[in-house]
Amino acid sequence: MPTEILINVRPSETRVAYIENGDLNDLKIERRTSPTLVGSVYRGKVMRVLPGMQAAFVDIGLDRAAFLYVGDVRPDLDVADLDETESGEDGDSINDKDSDSDNKPRIQELLNEGQWILVQVAKDPLGTKGARITTHISLPGRHAVYLPTLNHRGVSRRIADEPERERLRDLVQSINPPGGVIVRTAGEGASEASLRSDLEYLQRLWSDVQKAYEKLKKPGLVHAEPDVELRALRDLLNEDVDRVVIDDEETYKKILAFLGQFMPKFRNKVSLYRDARPLFDQYEIDLEISRSLERKIWLKSGGYIVIDEAEALVVIDVNTGRYVGKRDLEDTILKTNLEAVREIAHQLRIRNCGGIIIIDFIDMEKDAHREKVLEALREELTRDRARTTVVSMSNLGLVEMTRKRIRPSLVKTLCEPCNYCDGRGYVKTKGTIAREIFRDLEREALALQEGQVLVVHCHSEIADSIYADETEALEDVERRLGAGVVFKLEPSFHREQYEIIPSGTRAPKSMKKQDN
Numbered sequence: 001m002p003t004e005i006l007i008n009v010r011p012s013e014t015r016v017a018y019i020e021n022g023d024l025n026d027l028k029i030e031r032r033t034s035p036t037l038v039g040s041v042y043r044g045k046v047m048r049v050l051p052g053m054q055a056a057f058v059d060i061g062l063d064r065a066a067f068l069y070v071g072d073v074r075p076d077l078d079v080a081d082l083d084e085t086e087s088g089e090d091g092d093s094i095n096d097k098d099s100d101s102d103n104k105p106r107i108q109e110l111l112n113e114g115q116w117i118l119v120q121v122a123k124d125p126l127g128t129k130g131a132r133i134t135t136h137i138s139l140p141g142r143h144a145v146y147l148p149t150l151n152h153r154g155v156s157r158r159i160a161d162e163p164e165r166e167r168l169r170d171l172v173q174s175i176n177p178p179g180g181v182i183v184r185t186a187g188e189g190a191s192e193a194s195l196r197s198d199l200e201y202l203q204r205l206w207s208d209v210q211k212a213y214e215k216l217k218k219p220g221l222v223h224a225e226p227d228v229e230l231r232a233l234r235d236l237l238n239e240d241v242d243r244v245v246i247d248d249e250e251t252y253k254k255i256l257a258f259l260g261q262f263m264p265k266f267r268n269k270v271s272l273y274r275d276a277r278p279l280f281d282q283y284e285i286d287l288e289i290s291r292s293l294e295r296k297i298w299l300k301s302g303g304y305i306v307i308d309e310a311e312a313l314v315v316i317d318v319n320t321g322r323y324v325g326k327r328d329l330e331d332t333i334l335k336t337n338l339e340a341v342r343e344i345a346h347q348l349r350i351r352n353c354g355g356i357i358i359i360d361f362i363d364m365e366k367d368a369h370r371e372k373v374l375e376a377l378r379e380e381l382t383r384d385r386a387r388t389t390v391v392s393m394s395n396l397g398l399v400e401m402t403r404k405r406i407r408p409s410l411v412k413t414l415c416e417p418c419n420y421c422d423g424r425g426y427v428k429t430k431g432t433i434a435r436e437i438f439r440d441l442e443r444e445a446l447a448l449q450e451g452q453v454l455v456v457h458c459h460s461e462i463a464d465s466i467y468a469d470e471t472e473a474l475e476d477v478e479r480r481l482g483a484g485v486v487f488k489l490e491p492s493f494h495r496e497q498y499e500i501i502p503s504g505t506r507a508p509k510s511m512k513k514q515d516n
Contacts, residue, residue, distance in 0.1 A: 002242035007229050007255075008279050009248035011473045013435060016232040017285050024288045026236070026385065027350050029413055030228035031431065033469075037121040037131055038406050039140070039225035041209055042066075043216045044133065046115045054107045057130075058119060061220040064130035068119065070107040072134035074149055118213050118222070124407050126311070137209070139202045142234055142262055143187035143195050144172075146202035147180030158185040171195055177203060186238055230258050235385075237266055247273040278442050286439065292350045292410055293426075299323075299343055303336040307347060309411055312355040316344055318362050330369065333362045337373045345380035354386070354405020361397040374399065420494075427496055430465035437462070437498055438470075438477045444500050445481040453484040458498035463487040 006017040011032070018026035030036060042060035046068075049056045056073075057065040111117070123132040139146045153172050155165045168183045171192050177199045187195065205223075212222045225231060229251060237244065244266075246252045252272045259267045273279050280286050291297065298304045302322035308315045318340040320332060344359060359377075364370050370393050377399065381388045387404040407413075415426035428436070441454055448454065456463075466474055466487070478485055490497075 003240050005232065005236055005241055005244045006279055006283060006285070007232070007244065007246040007248075007251065008285075009229070009246065009251045010435065010438070011476050012431065012470060014228050014251075015280070015285075016229060017280065017283070018232075018236055019283060023346070024283075024285060024350060025346075025383070027285075027289070027352075027410070028228050028232055029410070033431070036225075036228070036407055037062075037124050039121065039231075040221060041118065041120045041137060041213075041223040042133070043213050043219055043222050044117050044119045045219050046111050046113055046117065049108055049111050049113055051106065051108045056107060056111050058117065058133060059219045060119065060121075060131070060133065061218070062125075062131065064125060066119070066121070066131045066133040067129065068111075068133050068135070070105075070110070072122070072132075072136065073105075073107065073110045074135040075105050075110060118209075123405065126405070126408055126412070128311075137206075139205055139209075140184070140234070141198040141202045142184075143190045143198045144184055144202070145182045146177070146199060146206065147182065148178070148203075148206045150180035152180040152182070154181075155183045156185045156187070159183070159188045161188075164188060168195075175199060179203075179206075186235075226258075229255060233258065233263070233266075237263065237269075241266075241269065244270045245273050245279065246270065247279040276446060278439055280439075281443070288350065289410070289414075292347060293414065293428075297343060297347060299336070299339050301336060301339055303339060305340050305343060305347075307351070307353075309351075309353065309409060314348075314353045314355065314357045316357065316359045318344075318360060320362060330365060333364055334369045334372070337361045337364065337369075338376055341373060341376045341380055345377065345384065348381075348403060349384055349386075351410045352386075352405075352407055353409050354403050357401045357403055359399040359401070361393070361399065363397045370397070377401075430462055430495075431469070433458075433462050433496060433498065434466050434470050434473070437466070437500070438473060440498075440500055441477050441481065441485060444502070445483060448481070448483055448502055452502045453486055454481070455501050455503055456485060456487045456498060457490045457493070457501065458487060459493045459495045460489045460491065461495055462498065463489055 001022045002019075003021070004019045006019060008015040008017075013029060013031040015030075016028040017024055044058040044060040044066065047057045047059050047065055054070040056068045058068050060066050117135060118137065119133040119135055120137050121131045122134045125131050135149070136147070137149055139148070153169065155168050159165055159168070168187060168190075171190075172181045172183065172195070174192070175196050181199065183190075183195070190198075209223045216222060226234070229246075233244065233255065244255070246255060249272060252270070255270055256267060259270065275282070295308065296304055296306050298321070302320075304319055304321045306317040306319070318337060320336050323332065323336055340361070347353070348357070361373060364373070374390070374393050378390050381390065384403070386406070389402045391400040393399050411426060414428060414432045416429050417423040418425045418427045420427065437456055437458070441456070444454055474485065
């Protein structure tokens with residue numbers, strides 16, 4: 001089956017889906033009101049130095065001070081113990097090693113309160129925490145990541161062919177740019193001319209960053225990463241992708257211009273989606289997103305997994321459910337655990353879960369079965385672009401693992417603490433419900449008769465939010481549909497509940513809350 005990148009663009013948000021063998025393998029959602037900060041470079045002012053935490057709080061012009069750990073502060077010494085790995089939104093960080101040993105500088109020796117520094121966001125704000133920043137600047141290009149403040153030269157670990165790794169190292173050495181370089185996975189097979197052009201562009205970009213830093217006299221943004229659709233193509237588009245589909249003409253033209261400048265050989269893979277049916281509906285992406293917001297995920301066999309997220313911990317429980325097997329109990333347990341492995345790896349990617357992850361597999365008596373499940377998990381995780389580390393399975397069937405967390409998870413992006421249950425669960429945000437209404441309006445309009453308007457019965461908070469914050473999106477929907485949209489308030493509706501009815505049709509009687 002083809003590998004495709006789908007880009008769904010609306011005035012208030014952009015969604016990018018990576019489809020591989022018919023399955024959703026990666027999902028990025030970015031809203032105009034809360035774009036990711038990862039990769040953006042800021043001029044910052046040190047507000048507080050905390051020797052007891054070996055960290056500092058830095059004002060970079062955001063609502064909350066950013067957090068700078070001592071290991072992310074660039075000393076005057078050359079750093080020689082870096083991992084040879086990629087950097088960027090989907091790659092590992094440049095240096096995750098702790099730097100608080102006795103033979104390394106302390107935070108109070110590196111920073112002073114009131115000091116101005118150039119920093120880059122490594123992790124978006126999560127929960128009550130501010131953004132995590134680093135002074136190790138990394139500028140990702142198509143084939144390479146440029147590290148202007150370091151002298152490290154490396155090749156992505158995802159390039160497994162040793163002769164190719166050696167060739168790329170030699171190319172970087174012959175080009176010999178000032179600073180460090182890590183060749184990305186997309187650089188496999190790149191010519192010297194392509195790699196040189198990429199690095200020259202990144203050196204010019206670094207020069208612009210330095211000039212902007214000197215020009216800015218207060219904490220604030222110096223350099224922002226490209227929009228999510230351009231980042232996705234930079235990081236995901238390669239020879240294995242059969243086509244890129246965009247459902248917005250302006251974005252389509254922007255992508256063609258971007259590819260023409262940086263990746264011209266892929267321009268013929270891009271197409272504009274013109275069908276009346278929403279793009280993500282063609283691939284049932286919205287159904288997959290809704291499924292990934294559920295706490296319980298059913299497996300095809302009848303078993304299921306339960307996923308609970310805390311701020312820095314994700315717990316996954318595996319159960320046999322309705323599956324009774326065919327041979328014996330141990331065989332039933334093994335098959336359920338193996339099926340759960342595939343679904344767990346898939347859900348971690350789509351939900352973008354990060355931090356410490358505990359998986360409670362069904363207890364297995366045989367060591368061979370435990371090892372088989374553990375090996376299957378490691379194999380499935382090789383498809384994950386985020387860095388993962390799996391610890392051995394305990395006798396109770398518990399697996400501890402970590403997954404690199406850079407952006408908020410899908411639940412944190414699309415949901416907020418529920419005021420109906422005092423924070424014990426989640427409801428979708430008003431913005432999420434508004435966009436679901438807009439997508440449903442597009443579907444309902446396919447059967448709309450001439451002269452009819454669409455009446456949206458919903459909670460007053462949703463209608464107020466749409467008229468206050470989504471007027472541009474509402475006007476865009478009405479223009480697309482060629483029909484008017486009116487809202488009727490239903491005081492007894494749950495906030496997530498809504499019903500769309502063409503004018504002249506009987507109003508709904510059911511007040512049952514919609515499922516998430």
